Amino acid sequence: MSYFLLYHPKTRPTGRALAKAMGILCGTAYSPKFEGMDVIRWGNIRDVPVITEREGRAVLRTEINCQRAVTLAGSKLRSLLTWKEHGIVTPHVWRYGQRREDGHRMSEDFISDDALVEKAFFGRSFRHSRGTDISVFNVGFSMVGHEKPDYYIEYVEPRKEYRIHIMRGEIIRAQKKFFGEELFQKLTEGASDEEREKFRQFSQFVRNNETGWRMYDIQDAEKVPVDVLNVAKKCMLVLGLDFGAVDIVFTKSDSRSRAFPLEVNTAPGLRDDNLELYATHLNSIAQ
Numbered sequence: 001m002s003y004f005l006l007y008h009p010k011t012r013p014t015g016r017a018l019a020k021a022m023g024i025l026c027g028t029a030y031s032p033k034f035e036g037m038d039v040i041r042w043g044n045i046r047d048v049p050v051i052t053e054r055e056g057r058a059v060l061r062t063e064i065n066c067q068r069a070v071t072l073a074g075s076k077l078r079s080l081l082t083w084k085e086h087g088i089v090t091p092h093v094w095r096y097g098q099r100r101e102d103g104h105r106m107s108e109d110f111i112s113d114d115a116l117v118e119k120a121f122f123g124r125s126f127r128h129s130r131g132t133d134i135s136v137f138n139v140g141f142s143m144v145g146h147e148k149p150d151y152y153i154e155y156v157e158p159r160k161e162y163r164i165h166i167m168r169g170e171i172i173r174a175q176k177k178f179f180g181e182e183l184f185q186k187l188t189e190g191a192s193d194e195e196r197e198k199f200r201q202f203s204q205f206v207r208n209n210e211t212g213w214r215m216y217d218i219q220d221a222e223k224v225p226v227d228v229l230n231v232a233k234k235c236m237l238v239l240g241l242d243f244g245a246v247d248i249v250f251t252k253s254d255s256r257s258r259a260f261p262l263e264v265n266t267a268p269g270l271r272d273d274n275l276e277l278y279a280t281h282l283n284s285i286a287q
């Protein structure tokens with residue numbers, strides 16, 4: 001069977017490079033040149049005709065990472081709620097409800113539970129990219145992303161943060177996040193000392209490329225806490241994904257280790273030999 005890769009426009013460079021490494025066609029939308037082929041979705045949820053023709057017969061098209069699973073993974077909130085339903089421990093989330101005096105919308109149970117209000121939490125928006133939507137609360141300083149978050153999520157203090165790449169239940173790569181001072185300096189070039197310090201504080205809470213953090217490969221997956229690996233596998237199963245990269249915060253509280261999933265990336269950034277790794281594994285499941 002032959003496949004084409006349907007990539008999201010935001011992941012164009014990786015999508016194209018991956019398709020090239022796999023030796024298959026690719027695009028951001030279905031076109032007649034893909035007739036007769038099955039589809040690998042690289043973070044793209046656009047419709048593709050369900051039926052295709054092969055050797056004169058109408059057949060159902062196979063999808064690697066089906067549309068529904070990619071759509072579900074695309075919503076952090078829906079992913080978290082789905083995981084919770086299936087018994088996976090996640091950070092607490094609250095949808096907006098009543099309007100508080102300070103203009104933020106909070107759910108009633110959140111407001112009534114003083115203990116929770118004292119804890120650090122983030123405000124998030126459904127539409128965002130690269131963490132620009134994040135507002136942080138109760139962390140000793142204020143940083144506001146979008147004015148009116150769509151939901152709130154408990155902040156789980158990370159001891160470590162991992163990204164676990166999984167393909168059909170198999171862990172193919174484990175990565176860990178590290179802070180890069182050099183990258184941080186580059187990102188804050190031209191900022192005043194005061195702005196830089198504020199951003200440094202923010203970067204201790206929001207750990208992504210835009211705040212100076214990067215993923216590095218862990219050569220020996222045995223070094224990753226087993227909880228992290230197991231939770232990552234379960235998260236993939238529950239969302240019905242064939243492949244993806246699960247972001248997990250690993251924390252230690254009350255002497256109990258805990259792995260809290262945050263999201264699954266269905267078109268993760270791939271550096272160095274990870275592109276080849278994905279190409280090889282995808283080719284082997286696309287048989």
Ligand SMILES: Nc1ncnc2c1ncn2[C@@H]1O[C@H](COP(=O)(O)OP(=O)(O)OP(=O)(O)O)[C@@H](O)[C@H]1O
Pocket residue numbers: 076091122128129130131132153154155156157158161205206207208247249262263
């Ligand atoms: N509930 C949480 N507890 C602790 N840290 C969190 C939590 N939510 C987010 N973070 C931190 O913020 C970082 C960025 O969050 P997230 O992955 O949701 O947004 P993003 O990666 O910037 O956006 P996108 O993945 O859509 O590009 C996470 O990697 C993590 O370090």
Ligand SMILES: [Mg+2]
Pocket residue numbers: 208247263
């Ligand atoms: Mg992310």
